[in-house]
Amino acid sequence: MSHDPQLARSTRNAHLIIFARGVSDFGAFLNMVALSTYVYWLSESVVFVSIFLACRVIGGIVASLFGISFFRRFAGRGALAGLDLARALLLTPLLVLIPTHQLSILPFIAFGIGLCNSLFAIGLNSQLPTWVALEQRVSTNAWITSAAATGAVFGSLLSGLLIATGGFEAVFTVNIGTYVVAASLILPLRALYSVAIVAHRGLSAEWHELRKGLRGAPVLAAMLLISMLDTLGSAAHNVGWPVLSQYISPDTAKTVMGYLLAVWACGKFVGARLASAVLKDRRTQSMELLFMIGVALMSSGFILTFQQTELWLALVLVVWAGIGDGLSEVALISRAQSEPDSLRLPLFSLLTLIQMAGFGVGMLVVGPFYLAWTPAQVIVLFHGLPLTALVVMGLWMKKLPIDVGAWRKY
Structure with a gap:
């Protein structure tokens, strides 16, 4: 060899x-x-x-x-x-x-x-x-x-x-x-693969080029929108961890929260490994579909986790959420990296803007909901947003002039 x-x-x-x-x-x-x-x-x-x-x-x-x-x-x-x-x-x-x-x-x-x-x-x-x-x-x-x-x-x-x-x-x-x-x-690190040299064009020109590129990749644009809604859900469950832990075991809330976070991270590790195995073909349709599956698993997993009052059930379900998190993250980053050299940098800048702004706004917005609602209700609302967006995206994609057959083969 x-x-x-x-x-x-x-x-x-x-x-x-x-x-x-x-x-x-x-x-x-x-x-x-x-x-x-x-x-x-x-x-x-x-x-x-x-x-x-x-x-x-x-x-x-x-x-x-x-x-x-x-x-x-x-x-x-x-x-x-x-x-x-x-x-x-x-x-x-x-x-x-x-x-x-x-x-x-x-x-x-x-x-x-x-x-x-x-x-x-x-x-x-x-x-x-x-x-x-x-x-x-x-x-x-x-x-x-x-x-x-x-x-x-x-x-x-x-x-x-x-x-x-x-x-x-x-x-x-x-x-x-x-x-x-x-x-x-x-x-x-040593650069091994040449990329197209892109001159600095000014921020407005960069964003204009990115908008033009996303119009030619509507599914990727929809993935970014879902990612933004997902950050609101992420803010909701991050604020909700201590509250859920208190519901499950008031005496050992901090320990319970540690268990939940550790098991979620283990699930994310498994999800990332699964994504690596599934995406061996490196096709953009595979990445897009895996992202959708990952978001569906993650949001439904968190919704079910926050319905629990028994620790063992919450731990089983938070693994489900972690696996979805790992799948969607690897799929989104890999899909964004498959774009041309000139678009990759503005694309990852936009993705960071979406995630930071969405998470920041989410942390401010979700707090008052926890005063009036139970954690279960808050998570259904905020993790229901990306799930609703996935359904809308699926219906919308049927009307797009894209190769849906490639999705069915996957």
């Missing part, structure tokens, strides 16, 4: 990207849990925690707006490694300043980390085809999603353990270390 050096280098790049993303996401979850707890400990104010989280979301939204111009000018591994180092630098004041001086700069740290997190995701997803061979792309996306799920579990679990044993300084030190490690994994 002949050994292909290019494919071997592509495999090496894929491994570096997966580990870098896993370490980076571990750091991001460690950071999110620890910093939110730290802000509340310093300020003793829920309002200040809300401001802190809002600054993080606003940073992500700003990143999606100027991510196109940033990566048109600074493409490649250097910019991604720089973003990791910037995240490490943003946390250093928390190790050198006294706590009373930290409170005033924490919103700026939150904004900077939200900005860098989103820019890193946009840059990595949009440029992955320059580092990884076409036949390895879906598998790499699946492992990235699996690594993110694993990072979410360990980051969330270890943050509490580190705070208990070494204090907040220990968490921030480990967190800085994760970003430095991620940067060192990104630097050895």
Whole structure:
């Protein structure tokens, strides 16, 4: 069997990207849990925690707006490694300043980390085809999603353990270390596949080109709309975890929430692996259909999970939701990466804008619903939105001049 050096280098790049993303996401979850707890400990104010989280979301939204111009000018591994180092630098004041001086700069740290997190995701997803061979792309996306799920579990679990044993300084030190490690994994990447060089055209021209491209790919445009509605559902269940945990077991609510999140992440890991196996043909119709199946599984899984008062039943059903989450995420990213070079960067910027804005708005909107409704009712409403959109999309697609036969063969 002949050994292909290019494919071997592509495999090496894929491994570096997966580990870098896993370490980076571990750091991001460690950071999110620890910093939110730290802000509340310093300020003793829920309002200040809300401001802190809002600054993080606003940073992500700003990143999606100027991510196109940033990566048109600074493409490649250097910019991604720089973003990791910037995240490490943003946390250093928390190790050198006294706590009373930290409170005033924490919103700026939150904004900077939200900005860098989103820019890193946009840059990595949009440029992955320059580092990884076409036949390895879906598998790499699946492992990235699996690594993110694993990072979410360990980051969330270890943050509490580190705070208990070494204090907040220990968490921030480990967190800085994760970003430095991620940067060192990104630097050895080598571009293997040429892409069309796209000159910086200005934001309005980029968005115009993207609108034109999405008109030619109506199913992809519908996937983006469903993704936006899905972020509202995501905000609803994220706000609802503590409430559901309290319903299931008032005495051990925090432990119950930990179990639910860990089992959901395991389901997402399985879903990502299934997506890798199913999408071996790399056809866009397969990716689009798998996205629809994934969203249907995820939203129905969360709706059923939030109807439960027994822990074991909730754990079984949250696996279902996690599998759907893994399937839909891998399918959406792989489908977006199959677009031409000129559209990939604005497409991932738009996707980040949709997700950050939808999640931010969702967090504000769903709160009042929990005051008047049960968690089960809130989740039916907000996860019912993407399910309704899927039904509308299915009916609408029958009227489109697209190859529906390719879907039936799948």
